[in-house]
Amino acid sequence: MRAVLRVVNRVLLGLIGLVLVVVGGAVLAVGLGANPPSWWIHDSRHDVLLDTAERTRWRDAGWWWPTVLGVLALLVLLALWWLVANLRRHRLTEVLIDTGDGEGALLRGRALEGVLADEATRLDGVSQAHVHLTGRRDAPETRVRLLLEPHVDPGTALSHLTTEALTHARNSAGLESLPAEVRMKAVKHRAERVS
Template sequence: MIRTVNRVLLGLAGLVLLVLGGAVLATGLGWSAPSWWPFDSRNDVLLSKADRTRWRDEGWWWPTVIAVLAVLVVLALWWLLAQLRRGRLAEVLVDSGDGEGALLRGKALEGVIGDEAGALDGVSDASATLTGRRTAPRARIRMLMEPHAAPGLVLRGVSEGALTHARTSAGLDELPAEVRLRAVKHRAERVT
């Protein structure tokens, strides 16, 4: 989700800056501007003194400015924290029965799931990524399929094999997974 938000925000910011910058440049070069454009000659300023002081005496002006700036600061902080958050799960909490629990490295569990899924018939390569919380992980598995592989059999093998083994060995009640299958690029076979 964060990738989509980043792309949308960057796209909107880029579009706004491109349109405004292009319009200011066109006006500065002496080209005619549309009637709604606030600057119509090279000597115009961005904000005149009257524009800068127009709303100062209004009672609603300063609370509105402060509220808008506060919302922008909160959104900027949310975006910054979302950038710093890890996409992968570093560790999984395993119930060891003593009340303390044990920590299992996320990369170790990812490697085991990926290796077991990659060993299935018809799978050329497989990798796994754990996301979510350490008490409720989710798996994302990407598999590269050989041309002769049957996707249904491979999915059943992953579900009954790698995911079941990972769930039981980590002592998890459930391990939801998203499996993405992609075909290996190969040359067309010639029939003679």
């Protein structure tokens, strides 16, 4: 789905960009005094985009307004689908584990996320941990967010996370690798008056 969405994004953005450049460049060229071809929508630099006759030509036809509204509704639905597809975070629902006998087993993605988050939270100085699995089911990747106590060195916390929690998860799931993107943030404590 992600690869298809990437291709759709690139094709749509390329087509929209190409249309805007061609139309904008042609309008600019006509506005600067170039002679347009006979089929072009503008005749001269003083021509308007839609004159009165063009704007009212189909007004009395019974099919015109339903067609216009249907096309606009379809464009709005496609734009909303595109927006939702781009904003939605893709969560890996299952991980394929090689059992060594030619078969495979499926591990729920939420279970692996929960175990990773629990083990990361038990590390010294980690207040909270959130884990999100992405990628493909045969090559998962992780996004880890750690909330660290103020006294913890981020380098040490990262080292403990990679050597303990991520290594345990990779070994227990039988994965060759488990790439991780780790983001760390320090806990902010409110100042308190001491008497």
